[in-house]
Amino acid sequence: MATSGPAILDIPPAKLISSKSHVVPGQLLVTELFFQVPIDYVAGGTITLFARRVTKHEVPIFPPDDEPAPKPYLVFLEGGPGFGNREPQDHPLTRPALARGYQLLLLDHRGVGLSTPVSNDMLTLVPGGPDAQANYLGLMRQDNTVRDCEAVRKCLTENWPERKRPWSIFGQSYGGFISLSYLSMHPEGLREVFLTGGLAPVGKTPDQVYQATFNRTLERNEAYYAKFPEDVDTVREIATHIESKGGSIPLPSGGVLTVPRLLTMGIAFGGHGGFDNVHSTLLHLKASLEQFGFLTRASLVPLEGWTPFDTNIIYAILHEAIYCDGPGTTSSWSAYRVGKALESFPWLTPDFSVASTSGPLNFSGEMIFPLHFETYPELKPLTEVSQKLAERDDWPALYDQEKLRNNKVPVYAASYVDDMYVEYEFAKDTASLIKGTKVFETNAMYHSALRAKSDEVLQNLFSLRDDVMD
Incomplete structure (x- = not known):
């Protein structure tokens, strides 16, 4: 693991390319902002970032005598990696943030959303073939996202008084990983940090991460089959049908359904309502088989969009890289190696057949395997690139543990005891590390609680900030 922190570079202000405002029903004034920042803060080049700034739309009876003072920024950092922000009117943080006196900035991380989004076609524009594409993708992790945030902050607060220029950030899941890198790299830019399911496993190797999350996933499998015991036979019936068709069934949008791909649906087990969503999808597939003897297009469409890797490829191709903290750390398909060694996941071995097993077929969780690059059409051309990233051993450092031990920025975190994605015991270690x-800890919520139980989560988070402990 890394012995020193991330490189601290001189960050120039972002260049504001365009700014367009419009009013959204519900009294929201939304400003769409495009910025230009370096693609590589050492070697140069440029990339475009996109953000939406949200304030309350007000119509005063009398025009104000003076220009009102700007409200402090609260920047939301979405999870993933690989996902852009939803529309402000649909975001769980919008109204609570505005009610507490912030203006909200929904910043799409580089490579996702509208921030020069990465796709297979886009990567063909990167000259130099797979090596250059792998290098480009390597610039999409949390260290450079921190630098992007600093560049945007300097741009947006350039004319503010010095003491008001630091801003607040709110990291959900992987957004929390970014937040901890921010504390390690540029704490001077931060006023306060809010985290939900985002206490990253600082100091842990990729193998340690997946050993822990596989254990959590097994617990969730047991709970799933306890709730839907009939699905033990349902899953085996669907898997047997797939094998009877040569091991793969074409999907409507160009990918293929294999038994392993079917069993990756367990990624949903870590969120509120995930059990019921998986069961509903399986029920649809089972009904199609029983009524027609084949899987209809209508039954396959929901399944192929289960994990949107064809539109959000960074999630798949960089997922293990976000755990590689510094030179000497390589992922080497960590989840695949760890899972393949477990008796509970025999379908990860090449010679697997349904008939050779009995009992429940366990689903995997938030893990990426080489098989994903065989079954998703957008990922398949990137097989060589993904292998290069898996073998890379010179990743830049992501965290500075010494800085975190001496942290001076207030951090308020929601941590979920039964989190299937961010191991709770590791989260406790990280919380103890960061001064x-x-x-706020709970075993009554899952990783997606910011969306599923937003009022309760936000009330507890802001109470951590506002209440006094003697």
Whole structure:
């Protein structure tokens, strides 16, 4: 693991390319912002970033005598990696943030959303073939996202008084990983940090991460089959049908359904309502088989969009890289190696057949395997690139543990005891590492609680900030 922190570079202000505002029903004034920043803060080149700034739309009876003072920024950092922000009117943080006196900035991370989004076609424009494409993708991790945030902050607060220029950030899941890198690299840019399911496993190797999350996933499988015991036979019936068709069934949008791909649906087990969503999809597939003897297009469409890797490829191709903290750390398909060694996941071995097993077929969780690059049409051309990233051993450092131990920025975190994606025991270690961290812990919520139980989560988080402990 890394012995020193991330490189601290001189960050120039982002260049504001365009700014367009419009009013959204519900009294929201939304400003769409495009910025230009370096693609590589050492070697140069440029990339475009996109953000939406949200304030309350007000119509005063009398025109104000003076220009009102700007409200402090709260920047939301989405999870993933690989996902852009939803529309402000649909975001769980919008109204609570505005009610507490912030203006909200929904910043799409580089390579996702509208921030020069990465796709297979886009990567063909990167000259130099797979090596250059792998290098380009390597610039999409949390260290450079921190630098992007700093560049945008300097741009947006350029004319503000110095003491008001630091801003607040709110990291959900992987957004929390970015937040901890931010504390390691540029704490001077931060006023406060809010985290939900985002206490990253600082100091842990990729193998340690997946050993822990596979254990959590097994617990969730047991709970799933306890709730839907009939699905033990349903899953085996669908898997047997897939094998009877040569092991793969074409999907409507060009990918293929294999038994392993079917069993990756367990990624949903870590969120509220995930069990029911998986069961509903399986029920649809089972009904199609029983009524027609084949899987209809209508039954396959929901399944192929289960994990949107064809539109959000960074999630698949960089997922293990976000755990590689510094030179000497390589992922080497960590989840695949760890899972393949477990008796509970025999379908990860090449010679697997349904008939050779009995009992429940366990689903995997938030893990990426080489098989994903065989079954998703957008990922298949990137097989060589993904292998290069899996073998890379010179990743830049992501965290500075010494800085985190001496942290001076208030950190308020929601941590979920039964989190299937971010191991709770590792999260506790990280919370203990970061000086000044206050944590709300619960075993009554899952990783997606910011969306599923937003009022409760946000009330507890802001209470951590506002309440006094003697």
